[in-house]
Amino acid sequence: MTLLPTLGVASCLGGPMRTCGHAADMLYDEFARQAAERQCLQLQWHRVYPDHHGLKEEKLAKLNQSISRFTRYWTEQNQAFLVIGGDHSCALGTWGGVLNGLQQPGKFGLIWLDAHMDAHTFATSPSGNIHGMPLAALLGRADKKLAAMYPSSDFIKPENLILIGVRSYEPQEYALLKQAAVNIIFAEQIDRLAPVLMKAVDKLSLSCQVIGISIDLDVIDPADAPGVETPVQDGIKAIELLEALSLINRHPKILGLEISEFNPENDSENKTLHLMKAIIEAFYGETL
Numbered sequence: 571m572t573l574l575p576t577l578g579v580a581s582c583l584g585g586p587m588r589t590c591g592h593a594a595d596m597l598y599d600e601f602a603r604q605a606a607e608r609q610c611l612q613l614q615w616h617r618v619y620p621d622h623h624g625l626k627e628e629k630l631a632k633l634n635q636s637i638s639r640f641t642r643y644w645t646e647q648n649q650a651f652l653v654i655g656g657d658h659s660c661a662l663g664t665w666g667g668v669l670n671g672l673q674q675p676g677k678f679g680l681i682w683l684d685a686h687m688d689a690h691t692f693a694t695s696p697s698g699n700i701h702g703m704p705l706a707a708l709l710g711r712a713d714k715k716l717a718a719m720y721p722s723s724d725f726i727k728p729e730n731l732i733l734i735g736v737r738s739y740e741p742q743e744y745a746l747l748k749q750a751a752v753n754i755i756f757a758e759q760i761d762r763l764a765p766v767l768m769k770a771v772d773k774l775s776l777s778c779q780v781i782g783i784s785i786d787l788d789v790i791d792p793a794d795a796p797g798v799e800t801p802v803q804d805g806i807k808a809i810e811l812l813e814a815l816s817l818i819n820r821h822p823k824i825l826g827l828e829i830s831e832f833n834p835e836n837d838s839e840n841k842t843l844h845l846m847k848a849i850i851e852a853f854y855g856e857t858l
Protein backbone atom coordinates (compact mmCIF):
# COMPACT_ATOMS: atom_id res chain seq x y z
CA MET A 571 0.00 0.00 0.00
CA THR A 572 1.31 3.42 -0.96
CA LEU A 573 1.42 6.13 1.68
CA LEU A 574 1.04 9.49 -0.03
CA PRO A 575 1.85 12.78 1.76
CA THR A 576 -1.16 15.03 1.19
CA LEU A 577 -1.72 18.68 2.03
CA GLY A 578 -5.26 20.02 2.34
CA VAL A 579 -5.59 23.77 1.86
CA ALA A 580 -8.77 24.80 3.69
CA SER A 581 -9.12 28.17 2.00
CA CYS A 582 -11.31 29.89 -0.55
CA LEU A 583 -9.75 33.33 -0.14
CA GLY A 584 -8.67 33.52 -3.77
CA GLY A 585 -12.07 32.87 -5.36
CA PRO A 586 -15.56 34.34 -5.42
CA MET A 587 -17.35 31.65 -3.38
CA ARG A 588 -17.24 30.46 0.20
CA THR A 589 -17.19 26.68 0.23
CA CYS A 590 -14.24 25.42 -1.80
CA GLY A 591 -12.16 25.23 1.40
CA HIS A 592 -14.11 22.10 2.36
CA ALA A 593 -12.58 19.88 -0.33
CA ALA A 594 -9.94 18.31 1.93
CA ASP A 595 -12.43 17.43 4.70
CA MET A 596 -14.89 15.91 2.27
CA LEU A 597 -12.21 13.95 0.46
CA TYR A 598 -10.83 12.69 3.76
CA ASP A 599 -14.29 11.31 4.62
CA GLU A 600 -14.66 9.86 1.14
CA PHE A 601 -11.42 7.87 1.47
CA ALA A 602 -12.30 6.86 5.06
CA ARG A 603 -15.63 5.39 3.91
CA GLN A 604 -13.85 2.90 1.70
CA ALA A 605 -13.02 -0.46 3.29
CA ALA A 606 -9.32 -0.71 4.10
CA GLU A 607 -8.78 -3.85 2.03
CA ARG A 608 -10.11 -2.10 -1.05
CA GLN A 609 -7.83 0.92 -0.76
CA CYS A 610 -5.02 1.14 -3.27
CA LEU A 611 -3.34 4.04 -1.55
CA GLN A 612 -3.42 5.76 1.79
CA LEU A 613 -3.31 9.53 2.09
CA GLN A 614 -1.22 10.93 4.91
CA TRP A 615 -3.03 14.18 5.64
CA HIS A 616 -1.67 17.56 6.68
CA ARG A 617 -3.71 20.75 6.73
CA VAL A 618 -3.15 24.46 6.42
CA TYR A 619 -5.76 27.08 7.32
CA PRO A 620 -5.85 30.81 6.69
CA ASP A 621 -5.65 33.25 9.60
CA HIS A 622 -8.93 34.67 10.84
CA HIS A 623 -7.69 38.23 11.00
CA GLY A 624 -5.97 40.61 8.63
CA LEU A 625 -6.31 41.68 5.03
CA LYS A 626 -7.08 39.03 2.42
CA GLU A 627 -3.75 39.68 0.69
CA GLU A 628 -1.82 39.26 3.93
CA LYS A 629 -3.69 36.06 4.76
CA LEU A 630 -2.95 34.63 1.32
CA ALA A 631 0.72 35.57 1.56
CA LYS A 632 1.02 33.70 4.88
CA LEU A 633 -1.01 30.75 3.65
CA ASN A 634 1.15 30.34 0.55
CA GLN A 635 4.27 30.53 2.72
CA SER A 636 2.86 27.65 4.80
CA ILE A 637 1.96 25.59 1.72
CA SER A 638 5.41 26.18 0.26
CA ARG A 639 7.17 24.85 3.37
CA PHE A 640 5.45 21.48 2.89
CA THR A 641 6.13 21.19 -0.82
CA ARG A 642 9.70 22.45 -0.42
CA TYR A 643 10.37 19.71 2.11
CA TRP A 644 8.82 16.99 -0.07
CA THR A 645 10.80 18.25 -3.05
CA GLU A 646 14.06 18.14 -1.10
CA GLN A 647 13.21 14.56 -0.09
CA ASN A 648 12.23 13.72 -3.68
CA GLN A 649 8.93 12.52 -2.18
CA ALA A 650 5.85 12.46 -4.43
CA PHE A 651 2.95 14.46 -2.97
CA LEU A 652 -0.63 15.59 -3.41
CA VAL A 653 -2.11 19.03 -2.70
CA ILE A 654 -5.88 19.49 -2.39
CA GLY A 655 -7.10 23.09 -2.72
CA GLY A 656 -8.75 25.36 -1.99
CA ASP A 657 -9.16 27.69 -4.82
CA HIS A 658 -6.42 27.69 -7.44
CA SER A 659 -4.42 30.47 -5.75
CA CYS A 660 -2.85 27.63 -3.68
CA ALA A 661 -0.68 27.03 -6.77
CA LEU A 662 1.42 30.02 -5.69
CA GLY A 663 2.43 28.09 -2.58
CA THR A 664 2.55 24.58 -4.06
CA TRP A 665 4.84 25.30 -7.00
CA GLY A 666 6.71 28.18 -5.36
CA GLY A 667 7.68 25.67 -2.67
CA VAL A 668 8.78 23.10 -5.24
CA LEU A 669 10.99 25.72 -6.93
CA ASN A 670 12.46 26.58 -3.51
CA GLY A 671 13.31 22.93 -2.93
CA LEU A 672 15.07 22.35 -6.26
CA GLN A 673 18.77 22.85 -6.81
CA GLN A 674 18.06 23.68 -10.42
CA PRO A 675 14.73 25.52 -10.51
CA GLY A 676 15.24 26.14 -14.23
CA LYS A 677 14.63 22.44 -14.75
CA PHE A 678 11.10 22.41 -13.37
CA GLY A 679 8.19 21.83 -15.72
CA LEU A 680 4.50 22.37 -15.02
CA ILE A 681 1.42 21.06 -16.79
CA TRP A 682 -1.64 23.22 -16.09
CA LEU A 683 -5.03 21.62 -16.83
CA ASP A 684 -7.61 24.39 -16.67
CA ALA A 685 -10.52 25.95 -18.56
CA HIS A 686 -8.95 29.34 -17.83
CA MET A 687 -5.51 30.90 -18.27
CA ASP A 688 -5.08 32.10 -14.67
CA ALA A 689 -2.53 34.63 -15.88
CA HIS A 690 -4.06 37.92 -14.79
CA THR A 691 -2.43 40.49 -12.54
CA PHE A 692 -4.23 43.01 -10.35
CA ALA A 693 -3.78 45.50 -13.19
CA THR A 694 -5.75 43.39 -15.69
CA SER A 695 -8.17 41.21 -13.70
CA PRO A 696 -11.83 42.24 -14.10
CA SER A 697 -12.80 40.47 -10.83
CA GLY A 698 -9.68 40.96 -8.70
CA ASN A 699 -9.93 37.28 -7.71
CA ILE A 700 -6.49 35.88 -7.03
CA HIS A 701 -7.36 32.37 -8.26
CA GLY A 702 -7.21 33.91 -11.74
CA MET A 703 -3.60 35.08 -11.31
CA PRO A 704 -1.20 32.31 -10.13
CA LEU A 705 0.49 31.74 -13.49
CA ALA A 706 1.47 35.41 -13.83
CA ALA A 707 3.33 35.14 -10.51
CA LEU A 708 4.83 31.70 -11.25
CA LEU A 709 6.25 33.11 -14.51
CA GLY A 710 7.76 36.11 -12.70
CA ARG A 711 5.39 38.55 -14.35
CA ALA A 712 3.33 39.62 -11.33
CA ASP A 713 2.69 43.18 -10.23
CA LYS A 714 3.96 44.18 -6.80
CA LYS A 715 0.75 43.29 -4.94
CA LEU A 716 0.58 39.81 -6.48
CA ALA A 717 4.31 39.19 -6.11
CA ALA A 718 3.94 39.78 -2.36
CA MET A 719 1.74 36.66 -2.15
CA TYR A 720 4.24 34.44 -3.97
CA PRO A 721 6.64 32.64 -1.63
CA SER A 722 9.63 32.18 -3.94
CA SER A 723 12.21 34.21 -5.84
CA ASP A 724 12.49 31.52 -8.50
CA PHE A 725 10.12 31.26 -11.44
CA ILE A 726 9.01 28.75 -14.06
CA LYS A 727 10.67 29.21 -17.43
CA PRO A 728 7.92 29.89 -19.98
CA GLU A 729 9.12 27.05 -22.20
CA ASN A 730 8.62 24.67 -19.25
CA LEU A 731 4.94 25.51 -18.83
CA ILE A 732 2.14 23.87 -20.83
CA LEU A 733 -1.53 24.83 -20.50
CA ILE A 734 -4.09 22.22 -21.54
CA GLY A 735 -7.87 22.52 -21.95
CA VAL A 736 -8.25 26.33 -22.09
CA ARG A 737 -11.57 27.67 -23.39
CA SER A 738 -12.33 30.86 -21.44
CA TYR A 739 -9.96 33.81 -21.09
CA GLU A 740 -9.52 37.56 -21.31
CA PRO A 741 -7.27 39.20 -23.93
CA GLN A 742 -4.84 40.65 -21.36
CA GLU A 743 -3.90 37.29 -19.84
CA TYR A 744 -3.62 35.74 -23.28
CA ALA A 745 -1.26 38.59 -24.22
CA LEU A 746 0.89 37.90 -21.15
CA LEU A 747 1.22 34.20 -21.97
CA LYS A 748 1.73 34.83 -25.67
CA GLN A 749 4.45 37.37 -25.03
CA ALA A 750 6.20 34.80 -22.85
CA ALA A 751 5.68 32.22 -25.62
CA VAL A 752 3.97 29.74 -23.30
CA ASN A 753 2.58 26.63 -24.98
CA ILE A 754 -1.25 26.67 -24.83
CA ILE A 755 -3.39 23.78 -26.01
CA PHE A 756 -7.01 24.90 -26.26
CA ALA A 757 -9.90 22.56 -25.47
CA GLU A 758 -11.14 22.77 -29.07
CA GLN A 759 -7.77 21.45 -30.31
CA ILE A 760 -8.05 18.31 -28.19
CA ASP A 761 -9.55 15.27 -29.83
CA ARG A 762 -8.42 12.81 -27.16
CA LEU A 763 -6.65 13.96 -24.01
CA ALA A 764 -4.37 10.94 -23.42
CA PRO A 765 -1.98 11.50 -26.36
CA VAL A 766 -1.94 15.26 -25.66
CA LEU A 767 -0.99 14.77 -22.02
CA MET A 768 1.58 12.09 -22.82
CA LYS A 769 3.17 14.34 -25.42
CA ALA A 770 3.35 17.19 -22.89
CA VAL A 771 5.03 14.92 -20.31
CA ASP A 772 7.49 13.62 -22.92
CA LYS A 773 8.35 17.13 -24.07
CA LEU A 774 8.99 18.41 -20.55
CA SER A 775 10.93 15.27 -19.64
CA LEU A 776 13.58 16.24 -22.19
CA SER A 777 14.44 19.55 -20.52
CA CYS A 778 13.19 19.11 -16.94
CA GLN A 779 14.25 17.04 -13.95
CA VAL A 780 10.99 17.47 -12.09
CA ILE A 781 7.43 17.93 -13.39
CA GLY A 782 4.26 19.00 -11.61
CA ILE A 783 0.63 18.69 -12.63
CA SER A 784 -1.94 21.22 -11.54
CA ILE A 785 -5.58 20.33 -12.18
CA ASP A 786 -8.30 22.92 -11.96
CA LEU A 787 -11.44 20.77 -11.87
CA ASP A 788 -13.12 23.21 -14.27
CA VAL A 789 -10.99 21.76 -17.08
CA ILE A 790 -13.56 18.93 -17.03
CA ASP A 791 -16.92 19.37 -18.70
CA PRO A 792 -19.59 20.63 -16.25
CA ALA A 793 -21.74 17.61 -17.13
CA ASP A 794 -19.12 15.41 -15.43
CA ALA A 795 -17.81 17.92 -12.84
CA PRO A 796 -20.53 20.41 -11.91
CA GLY A 797 -19.03 21.08 -8.46
CA VAL A 798 -16.55 23.80 -9.39
CA GLU A 799 -16.27 27.54 -8.77
CA THR A 800 -16.49 28.72 -12.38
CA PRO A 801 -17.89 26.08 -14.79
CA VAL A 802 -17.28 26.46 -18.53
CA GLN A 803 -19.08 24.42 -21.21
CA ASP A 804 -17.34 22.12 -23.71
CA GLY A 805 -14.69 20.72 -21.42
CA ILE A 806 -12.73 17.50 -21.27
CA LYS A 807 -14.76 14.39 -20.44
CA ALA A 808 -14.00 12.92 -17.01
CA ILE A 809 -13.34 9.48 -18.49
CA GLU A 810 -10.71 11.00 -20.82
CA LEU A 811 -8.91 12.68 -17.94
CA LEU A 812 -8.88 9.44 -15.93
CA GLU A 813 -7.59 7.46 -18.90
CA ALA A 814 -4.83 10.02 -19.54
CA LEU A 815 -3.73 10.11 -15.89
CA SER A 816 -3.66 6.33 -15.59
CA LEU A 817 -1.34 6.17 -18.60
CA ILE A 818 1.20 8.40 -16.80
CA ASN A 819 0.56 6.67 -13.44
CA ARG A 820 3.42 7.58 -11.05
CA HIS A 821 5.65 8.78 -13.84
CA PRO A 822 9.13 8.98 -12.24
CA LYS A 823 9.61 12.65 -13.12
CA ILE A 824 6.21 13.81 -11.87
CA LEU A 825 6.72 14.85 -8.26
CA GLY A 826 3.42 16.45 -7.38
CA LEU A 827 -0.26 16.60 -8.26
CA GLU A 828 -2.48 19.49 -7.26
CA ILE A 829 -6.29 19.49 -7.51
CA SER A 830 -8.19 22.72 -6.99
CA GLU A 831 -11.50 24.59 -7.23
CA PHE A 832 -13.88 21.92 -5.91
CA ASN A 833 -17.06 23.66 -4.82
CA PRO A 834 -19.52 21.32 -3.04
CA GLU A 835 -22.34 23.90 -3.30
CA ASN A 836 -22.46 23.39 -7.06
CA ASP A 837 -21.99 19.61 -6.99
CA SER A 838 -24.78 17.19 -7.78
CA GLU A 839 -24.98 13.74 -6.15
CA ASN A 840 -21.31 14.06 -5.12
CA LYS A 841 -20.30 13.54 -8.74
CA THR A 842 -17.33 15.90 -8.55
CA LEU A 843 -16.25 14.63 -5.13
CA HIS A 844 -16.16 11.05 -6.43
CA LEU A 845 -14.30 12.21 -9.50
CA MET A 846 -11.66 13.92 -7.37
CA LYS A 847 -10.99 10.60 -5.64
CA ALA A 848 -10.89 8.78 -8.98
CA ILE A 849 -8.35 11.32 -10.32
CA ILE A 850 -6.03 10.66 -7.37
CA GLU A 851 -6.35 6.89 -7.78
CA ALA A 852 -5.81 7.06 -11.54
CA PHE A 853 -2.49 8.82 -11.08
CA TYR A 854 -1.24 7.56 -7.71
CA GLY A 855 -3.08 4.26 -7.25
CA GLU A 856 -1.22 1.00 -7.57
CA THR A 857 -1.89 -0.49 -10.95
CA LEU A 858 -2.94 -4.08 -10.66
Ligand SMILES: [Mn+2]
Nearest residue numbers: 658684688786
Ligand atom coordinates in the same frame (compact mmCIF):
# COMPACT_ATOMS: atom_id res chain seq x y z
MN1 LIG B 1 -7.53 27.73 -12.43
